[in-house]
Amino acid sequence: MEARRYIGGAERRARLALRQRLAAGARAAVPEQVAESLVALHGTDPATVYLAVGARLADPAKTVPETERALYEDRALVRMHGMRHTVFVFPAALTAVVHASTGPAVAARERxxxxxxxAAAGAPDAAWLREVEESAPAALARRGQATAAEPARDEPRLREQFVYGAGKSYEGLHTVSTRLLKVLGAEGKVVRGRPLGSWTSSRFRWALAPEHEELDTAAAQAELLGRWLTACGPATEADLKWWTGWRMTEVRRALSAIGAETVELDEGTGFVARGDAEPAPGPGGPRAALLPAPDPTAMGWQHRDWYLAPELRPQLFDRSGNVGPTVWWDGRVIGGWARRPDGEIVWRLLDVDGVGREARAAVEEEAGRLRGWLGTARITPRFRTPLEKELVA
Structure with missing residues (x-):
């Protein structure tokens, strides 16, 4: 039996810096290239998309106009629900794959x-809801893009409200339009459109989803997993299950379908895309980056010890497991950063092992790049972490 090739932490970090476009020589020209390299950009916090793109563009001054062009003019990038029912930004060509691989199961749970x-609130039944959801997309289509409230002017039943969690500490009044649009989003019928405010705003309009073909679930899962392994491999089965949110049987079926190759990692058995087990070239050039909360690189794997020392986690993650803004050098997390209300970018190194003058100078240069294109924009991460709060204070 042929021995599995061992891929250690240093080689994994070199792959990460190159393929995740953290090395200066690997930076992209346009946001579409960033999204293609990462497969998905975290979109729950609207600022994350821009900050993740800006950290990887050769010319970060283009970050806001080029990302808005890709999202709202060319629609080359689409903001939609994906894996684990999380909001991501995907390349438009991948939306059918993401929906077929994950959407139906998520939509069924949401519905x-x-x-x-x-029913618990005594609101109308399923037959009533089916009627409303058939008319809601038509109302949205007439407006092109609209907030959750606007289509209700054409379909008054969308204004129906019901009490959620009556008598509980989290009791609240929910509107059918808001909840139903989330279901329709999981079903691949609607997507998030342009926000009402600036690029940091979380008040999004909704729009009809781009037309796409209906794909076989197993084939779509194989396609998505293959793309992710190419961008992020090697990875363990646990990493893949965590990132996709699929059952382990689905992960293993997809691995078999794409002919993934097994390798040996410090965590045990890992997988790479077919033909990707050979040594990868080094990234070359400066390898510093300031990544946002929660950047897809920082959140890409369940097992993170090879790029993030365990003792750093209490300061860099919130209580729900979301990572805050991070400072990177040579493919590993070495600290965190924040933007104060006066616009100053501040950062702190938490892991200084092997971090010398070159690294500190490169981090300061990245802070300057970030400060330069942000201008007067206010950035407050949705997921606040201990170190970010301390730096801001």
């Missing part, structure tokens, strides 16, 4: 939860 909550 069931909505019906359960409505």
């Amino acid at each position: 069931s939860a909505l019906l359960t909550h409505m």
Whole structure:
């Protein structure tokens, strides 16, 4: 039996710096290239998309106009629900794959939860909801893009409200339009559109989803997993299950379908895309980066010890497991950063092992790049972490 090739932490970090476009020589010309390299950009916090792109563009001054062009004019990038029912920004060509691989199962859970909550509140039944959801996309289409409230002017039933969690500490009044649009989003029928405010705003309009073909679930899962392994491999089965949110049987089926190759990692058995087990070239050039919360690189794997020392986690993660703004050098996390209300970019190194003058100078240069294109924009991460709060204070 042929021995598996061992890929150690140093080689994994070199791959990461190159393929995740953290090395200066690997930076992209346009946001579409960034999204293609990372497969998905985290989109729950709207600023994350821009900050993740800006950290990887050769000319960060283009970050805001070029990302807005890709999202809202060319629609080459699409903001939609994806793996683990998380909001991501995907290349438009990948939306059908993402939806077929993950959407139906998520949509079924969302629909069931909505019906359960409505029934508990004495709201209209499933037949009523089916009628409303058939008319809601038509109302949205007439407006092109709209907030959750605007289509209700054409379809008054969308204004129906019900009490969620009556008698509980989290009791609240929910509107059918808001909840139903989330279900339709999981079903691949609607997507997030242009925000009402600036690029940091979380008040999004909704729009009809781009037309796409309906794909076979297993084939779509194989396609998505293959793309992710090419960008992020090697990875363990646990990494893949965590990132996709799929059942382990689905992960293993997809690995078999793409002919993934097994390798040996410090965590045990890992997988790479077919033909990707050979040594990878080094990234070359400066390798410093200031990545946002929660950047797809920092959140890409369940097992993170090879790029993030365990003792750093309490300061860099919130209580729900979301990573805050991080400072990177040579493919590993060495600290965190924040932007103060006066616009100053401040950072602190937490892991200084092997971090010398060159690294500190490169980090300061990245802070200057970030400060330069942000201008007067205010950045407050949705996921606040201990170190970020301390730096801001």
